[in-house]
Amino acid sequence: MAKARDTKTKTRIQREKTEEILAAALDIFSSAGFRGASINEISKRAGMSTPSLLYYFQSKEHIHRELLSRTLLVWLGPLNLMKDSDDPVEEICTYVRRKLEISEQFPRESRLFANEILMGIPRAEQSQFDPLRSIFDAKIALIESWVRDGRIAPVDPHHLMYSIWATTQHYADFESQIKELSPEKMGTLFRDAETHLVAMYRTMLVPNGPEASE
Amino acid sequence: MAKARDTKTKTRIQREKTEEILAAALDIFSSAGFRGASINEISKRAGMSTPSLLYYFQSKEHIHRELLSRTLLVWLGPLNLMKDSDDPVEEICTYVRRKLEISEQFPRESRLFANEILMGIPRAEQSQFDPLRSIFDAKIALIESWVRDGRIAPVDPHHLMYSIWATTQHYADFESQIKELSPEKMGTLFRDAETHLVAMYRTMLVPNGPEASE
Amino acid sequence: MAKARDTKTKTRIQREKTEEILAAALDIFSSAGFRGASINEISKRAGMSTPSLLYYFQSKEHIHRELLSRTLLVWLGPLNLMKDSDDPVEEICTYVRRKLEISEQFPRESRLFANEILMGIPRAEQSQFDPLRSIFDAKIALIESWVRDGRIAPVDPHHLMYSIWATTQHYADFESQIKELSPEKMGTLFRDAETHLVAMYRTMLVPNGPEASE
Amino acid sequence: MAKARDTKTKTRIQREKTEEILAAALDIFSSAGFRGASINEISKRAGMSTPSLLYYFQSKEHIHRELLSRTLLVWLGPLNLMKDSDDPVEEICTYVRRKLEISEQFPRESRLFANEILMGIPRAEQSQFDPLRSIFDAKIALIESWVRDGRIAPVDPHHLMYSIWATTQHYADFESQIKELSPEKMGTLFRDAETHLVAMYRTMLVPNGPEASE
DNA sequence: CATGAATGAGCTTTCATTCAT
DNA sequence: CATGAATGAAAGCTCATTCAT
Numbered sequence: 001m002a003k004a005r006d007t008k009t010k011t012r013i014q015r016e017k018t019e020e021i022l023a024a025a026l027d028i029f030s031s032a033g034f035r036g037a038s039i040n041e042i043s044k045r046a047g048m049s050t051p052s053l054l055y056y057f058q059s060k061e062h063i064h065r066e067l068l069s070r071t072l073l074v075w076l077g078p079l080n081l082m083k084d085s086d087d088p089v090e091e092i093c094t095y096v097r098r099k100l101e102i103s104e105q106f107p108r109e110s111r112l113f114a115n116e117i118l119m120g121i122p123r124a125e126q127s128q129f130d131p132l133r134s135i136f137d138a139k140i141a142l143i144e145s146w147v148r149d150g151r152i153a154p155v156d157p158h159h160l161m162y163s164i165w166a167t168t169q170h171y172a173d174f175e176s177q178i179k180e181l182s183p184e185k186m187g188t189l190f191r192d193a194e195t196h197l198v199a200m201y202r203t204m205l206v207p208n209g210p211e212a213s214e
Numbered sequence: 215m216a217k218a219r220d221t222k223t224k225t226r227i228q229r230e231k232t233e234e235i236l237a238a239a240l241d242i243f244s245s246a247g248f249r250g251a252s253i254n255e256i257s258k259r260a261g262m263s264t265p266s267l268l269y270y271f272q273s274k275e276h277i278h279r280e281l282l283s284r285t286l287l288v289w290l291g292p293l294n295l296m297k298d299s300d301d302p303v304e305e306i307c308t309y310v311r312r313k314l315e316i317s318e319q320f321p322r323e324s325r326l327f328a329n330e331i332l333m334g335i336p337r338a339e340q341s342q343f344d345p346l347r348s349i350f351d352a353k354i355a356l357i358e359s360w361v362r363d364g365r366i367a368p369v370d371p372h373h374l375m376y377s378i379w380a381t382t383q384h385y386a387d388f389e390s391q392i393k394e395l396s397p398e399k400m401g402t403l404f405r406d407a408e409t410h411l412v413a414m415y416r417t418m419l420v421p422n423g424p425e426a427s428e
Numbered sequence: 429m430a431k432a433r434d435t436k437t438k439t440r441i442q443r444e445k446t447e448e449i450l451a452a453a454l455d456i457f458s459s460a461g462f463r464g465a466s467i468n469e470i471s472k473r474a475g476m477s478t479p480s481l482l483y484y485f486q487s488k489e490h491i492h493r494e495l496l497s498r499t500l501l502v503w504l505g506p507l508n509l510m511k512d513s514d515d516p517v518e519e520i521c522t523y524v525r526r527k528l529e530i531s532e533q534f535p536r537e538s539r540l541f542a543n544e545i546l547m548g549i550p551r552a553e554q555s556q557f558d559p560l561r562s563i564f565d566a567k568i569a570l571i572e573s574w575v576r577d578g579r580i581a582p583v584d585p586h587h588l589m590y591s592i593w594a595t596t597q598h599y600a601d602f603e604s605q606i607k608e609l610s611p612e613k614m615g616t617l618f619r620d621a622e623t624h625l626v627a628m629y630r631t632m633l634v635p636n637g638p639e640a641s642e
Numbered sequence: 643m644a645k646a647r648d649t650k651t652k653t654r655i656q657r658e659k660t661e662e663i664l665a666a667a668l669d670i671f672s673s674a675g676f677r678g679a680s681i682n683e684i685s686k687r688a689g690m691s692t693p694s695l696l697y698y699f700q701s702k703e704h705i706h707r708e709l710l711s712r713t714l715l716v717w718l719g720p721l722n723l724m725k726d727s728d729d730p731v732e733e734i735c736t737y738v739r740r741k742l743e744i745s746e747q748f749p750r751e752s753r754l755f756a757n758e759i760l761m762g763i764p765r766a767e768q769s770q771f772d773p774l775r776s777i778f779d780a781k782i783a784l785i786e787s788w789v790r791d792g793r794i795a796p797v798d799p800h801h802l803m804y805s806i807w808a809t810t811q812h813y814a815d816f817e818s819q820i821k822e823l824s825p826e827k828m829g830t831l832f833r834d835a836e837t838h839l840v841a842m843y844r845t846m847l848v849p850n851g852p853e854a855s856e
Numbered sequence: 857c858a859t860g861a862a863t864g865a866g867c868t869t870t871c872a873t874t875c876a877t
Numbered sequence: 878c879a880t881g882a883a884t885g886a887a888a889g890c891t892c893a894t895t896c897a898t
Contacts, residue, residue: 039873060872158399227861253890478893590816625801694882
């Protein structure tokens with residue numbers, strides 16, 4: 001009845017342990033997948049016994065769920081920042097830049113997220129992805145309005161979004177392949193990627209003058 | 215001599231069973247990951263006992279290895295077809311189309327492949343990626359020559375390739391996310407994606423400003 | 429109904445195959461024990477499929493049983509040759525020599541036999557050891573008569589027999605230990621053993637003259 | 643840290659369980675051999691679940707290794723006690739008596755040991771026999787010195803040792819055969835064996851012909 | 857005769873989880 | 878709070894054996 005997970009108000013020590021567990025779990029889950037990870041391994045990396053770990057989290061799934069929730073927040077950060085603007089092309093390019101930065105700084109989170117989707121979103125409850133859905137719809141509407149007003153080139157907003165996600169997340173999710181194929185480019189990978197992607201999306205999105213359209 | 219896997223020349227029944235196992239294994243591996251998949255589940259789906267399955271494949275790893283090899287062949291198909299051409303922009307656009315078609319027709323293979331890379335390409339499977347490497351280098355050199363000759367817009371060949379892979383594979387690998395976010399678009403997903411991607415890469419690659427085009 | 433094991437009259441080919449199987453099985457059983465040996469391994473070494481092997485022998489146990497029977501015959505050979513004689517001491521020494529020769533020439537058989545006894549004679553039916561029992565009793569009686577007549581020194585016939593068996597079989601059964609402890613003596617092992625053992629038993633058995641026998 | 647086998651300092655319960663497991667394992671290993679024994683059987687006899695057993699010992703091999711180590715200590719006990727002495731013949735006879743006592747009191751250990759050697763001392767366990775080697779060499783040298791000084795009859799020390807081992811261990815290792823052949827002698831088996839063996843080795847080792855004795 | 861094919865039973869081991877202290 | 882102890886379930890895999898051809 002005194003279990004950490006039952007109380008809303010946590011002591012400092014409880015919060016610290018929770019973070020240590022999540023840090024360890026992120027390492028393991030992101031490099032072995034949910035099924036490939038064992039809570040023994042996680043507890044060992046977190047420097048505690050497995051029963052201790054399960055004192056803080058009801059089950060392996062609960063740890064994973066919490067990690068996924070946090071990852072989603074990180075993931076949504078750049079998207080939340082995309083607002084209507086005087087310069088929609090640059091607004092989108094900024095989104096690309098921020099999204100790429102997330103890949104660079106949170107590659108394990110990106111892989112955790114990718115794995116979840118790759119496996120068909122099996123565990124996460126519908127509800128976990130709800131925030132994403134409503135924000136996504138809003139931003140799609142925003143881009144649609146930009147297109148409608150001729151402020152960016154005509155483009156399918158959904159596929160634009162998917163392209164941005166794909167290209168930016170690729171550098172985190174497929175890092176091992178990139179390392180395998182072009183190890184010599186790793187030093188400036190994210191800088192070059194930014195240059196490349198921003199150029200690509202800018203070229204694509206700059207609207208033709210109304211006279212030259214078509 | 216006694217076991218199916220020992221013989222080079224397979225009987226009809228061996229070929230059939232082998233294919234049935236691989237089909238079942240592709241289902242399971244692509245939706246559960248290597249560790250998440252159990253050979254019990256695979257054998258059940260293939261309609262045979264687990265020892266029967268192991269009569270045809272030495273181990274779980276051997277099944278996975280074979281699947282990965284075949285997947286790599288499929289994966290390399292479009293890349294192999296990319297050749298020097300009078301119209302390099304269209305050559306690349308054709309590559310994009312073919313790569314997208316692979317995603318549409320072999321989504322499970324794509325996810326198997328993605329999972330492998332996401333998990334960091336475990337050492338055991340590394341050598342399997344060797345053929346990819348040499349073909350990749352050749353095609354990078356080809357694109358470089360097109361850039362050098364001014365036949366396509368200046369672009370970093372590596373990042374162009376990564377972008378193409380990312381954007382085309384996304385439709386297979388992140389399908390569950392797409393279904394979650396825009397179920398109403400699933401009907402024409404790949405057609406729309408093709409339109410979008412081909413437009414994007416064409417815009418990006420056409421060598422000169424619009425005034426000088428053609 | 430036509431199975432080889434059912435018919436008493438075997439064709440030449442059947443006899444050959446049977447021998448090949450037994451030769452392979454002796455190798456495996458003697459170096460891995462009954463449980464440690466697998467019929468797959470045996471059939472592979474015999475150069476045939478496992479079902480073929482089981483065509484000639486009903487089961488793993490049947491192979492083992494046949495091997496054990498044959499081994500017993502070999503084992504009994506020297507004992508059978510021990511007869512009443514003018515010089516009982518030499519008769520026993522000759523038995524020692526012959527028994528040692530068996531160890532030298534049939535070490536695998538000796539180990540098979542030893543393993544069976546070590547494991548408590550679990551499989552062999554009572555009946556298999558019956559011939560040994562009656563011959564043993566006869567020879568014990570013979571030795572007893574020699575002792576009674578003062579033709580050899582007073583000795584407990586049972587324990588004399590056990591000593592001879594122990595010391596001669598040791599060179600086959602514990603060969604790996606001897607190799608480990610005195611590899612430099614392996615070259616002349618059996619010659620030295622013979623010298624040593626014959627001297628030991630002769631010293632022990634030579635009767636004191638009647639006047640000196642306390 | 644979490645597992646019993648990781649800690650150097652064991653709790654009372656750990657020591658107890660460890661001993662229970664080893665007791666059960668000795669029963670099973672000595673009567674079925676390493677391969678023939680299953681940890682399921684061992685855990686059942688020890689009154690615990692198989693995972694519990696594996697909580698105390700990493701693997702089947704580890705249990706066996708520990709048993710073998712302990713057995714070697716018991717085995718070496720009498721040999722260690724053999725020292726230079728005023729009466730080398732009696733010293734050796736005492737060794738024989740002690741060795742025989744070990745066979746009587748630790749027959750399962752003797753069979754475990756014998757089985758290991760019979761199977762050729764699998765590589766994994768080889769290093770465990772190192773202590774035996776050095777002690778053996780020392781005692782061989784001791785006996786050699788006795789021979790050199792004429793304090794015992796000329797004898798090959800290696801073969802003397804092998805004879806002693808063979809004859810004393812025989813009563814443990816081949817017990818089932820003895821029971822089969824002379825059940826009526828089981829009551830006084832070890833007492834008779836001692837009489838017989840001590841007489842045999844004394845006769846053999848007393849340095850001079852009977853005329854000069856004392 | 858010979859063997860490819862098939863499988864139930866069993867093997868060693870791992871894992872997520874519970875419980876008592 | 879923390880952990881030593883315990884286990885049912887399931888994993889990958891081996892094995893002796895059967896059966897149809």
